Amino acid sequence: MINANGRREERWENQKRLALRIARTTTQILPDGDGVALRFINQRTANESARLSLEEIGAALEAARANGNTPIGTTLRDRILQPFVYEPLAFKNLRKPLLVSILTDGGPSEESKDMLAQVIVQCGDELERNGYPRDCTSLFVRVLFCIVTDMNYRCQVPGRSGWIVQGSR
Secondary structure, three states: OOOOOOOOHHHHHHHHHHHHHHHHHHHHHOOOOEOOOOOOOOOOOOOOEEEEOOHHHHHHHOOOOOOOOOOOHHHHHHHHHHHHHHHHOOOOOOOOOOEEEEEOOOOOOOOOHHHHHHHHHHHHHHHOOEEEEHHHHHEEEEEEEEEOOEEEEEEEEOOOOOOOOOEEE
């Protein structure tokens, strides 16, 4: 991709590298038989299993292409929280914490600017309604939001002030 200054940007490649780093760490700490789910905001993957290996995640990242708008909050609610939190809650089957890593090269589009925050708050409300104390809801669903630019990345846990992780390639 070429930016407005005529410089080549590698945002999508940087996002893929960061996603693979997060997956590598996550797959190392999960119990045997568990894996990682991978969802893209603007496209479906060939394998939308909730138990992907590191190799399967790498293959899905290589096959994916950057395109389209970024309805982050809507996608979080519909494609992640619904199957991984709300459905297990409905069947009293929510057994383990969920770490959601959102990687993007900008802010949300095609939805209200506060949709992501609303979806996170609604998730906390739903957990509380189902018997999880408000002060422990962050133990069950943690959202890590990362903005990846050409050379740098910044990650933040919504609700905290400042960026908790910063780096460059």
